[in-house]
Amino acid sequence: xxxxxxxxxxxxxxxxxxxxxxxxxxxxxxxxxxxxxxxxxxxxxxxxxxxxxxxxxxxxxxxxxxxxxxxxxxxxxxxxxxxxxxxxxxxxxxxxxxxxxxxxxxxxxxxxxxxxxxxxxxxxxxxxxxxxxxxxxxxxxxxxxxxxxxxxxxxxxxxxxxxxxxxxxxxxxxxxxxxxxxxxxxxxxxxxxxxxxxxxxxxxx
Numbered sequence: 001x002x003x004x005x006x007x008x009x010x011x012x013x014x015x016x017x018x019x020x021x022x023x024x025x026x027x028x029x030x031x032x033x034x035x036x037x038x039x040x041x042x043x044x045x046x047x048x049x050x051x052x053x054x055x056x057x058x059x060x061x062x063x064x065x066x067x068x069x070x071x072x073x074x075x076x077x078x079x080x081x082x083x084x085x086x087x088x089x090x091x092x093x094x095x096x097x098x099x100x101x102x103x104x105x106x107x108x109x110x111x112x113x114x115x116x117x118x119x120x121x122x123x124x125x126x127x128x129x130x131x132x133x134x135x136x137x138x139x140x141x142x143x144x145x146x147x148x149x150x151x152x153x154x155x156x157x158x159x160x161x162x163x164x165x166x167x168x169x170x171x172x173x174x175x176x177x178x179x180x181x182x183x184x185x186x187x188x189x190x191x192x193x194x195x196x197x198x199x200x201x202x203x204x205x
Contacts, residue, residue, distance in 0.1 A: 032178050033084040034185050035094055047104055049118035052111035052152065053095045056088040056123035056145065063088055067177075068129035069139070078130075081174055087128050091145075091185070095121065098189045104197050119158065121196070122148040130169070130177055139169045141180040143188045149196060161195050163188045 062068060065086050066077035083090055092110055099108035099121075109115050127144035144164040151158055165187035169180040 027080070029080050029082045030174065031082055031084050033090060034178075034182055035090075035097060046106065048106050050107045050109065050115060051099060051105040051119045051121060052109050052113055052115075052117040053092055053099065053121045054111045054123065055092045056125040058088045058125040058128075062125055062128050067181075069132070070129050071132045071135070075129075078174075078177070081178075088123075088125055091123070091125065091128070094185065094189055095123070095192065098193050099196070102193050102197065117152050120150045120152040122150060124148075127164075130180070138172055139177060139180065140166055141169070141177070141184040142166050143181075143184040145188065145192075147192055147195070159195070163191050163195070165191070 061075060063086055064077075065082045065084070067081050067083065069076050069078055085093075096108050096110050099105060105119070107115065109117065111117075111120060124146040125144075126146065127142045130139035130141050132139055142164070143166075144162075146162055147160065148157055149159040150156065165184045167180040167183035167187070169176040
């Protein structure tokens, strides 16, 4: 069963999020964090190995707390909103939370970690932005990354796959935009966990 993402508004007033996306009011930006909500374990056979999730690699334009927007060929950032952490760091934690909740591995941690691990999940973040196809269109959030599961001891590639998802904002407003990021991110995380789960039988010793 799909689980909803929890969107935590860390600023004082949710009402302030209802303004236009590109409006600038001079106030402190509204701060959001997209994070996985607790979920029941997958129920499959568990593995004794530990898995670490590396901080996703990303272009400098995405390795930021600012929320990216693309209009045509132009790249920019929304005014008045930001993530609580740079997007790669936030997504690293989301993936760890999802893998811990899934329960397939003995443990899942962020890398680097003092916990000895047998496997490392490497992510290359390629898209994490809202796209406007036309000037009057509603934004569509696109999340895309390349995932590679490595044997941490030998550096051998165990599996590699591409993940991509998209979600349209219901309105051209900040709360709707964050909800679209929520939906697209959840879909990408769910697919990543499912792909790792599907291939986990080959990891048995």
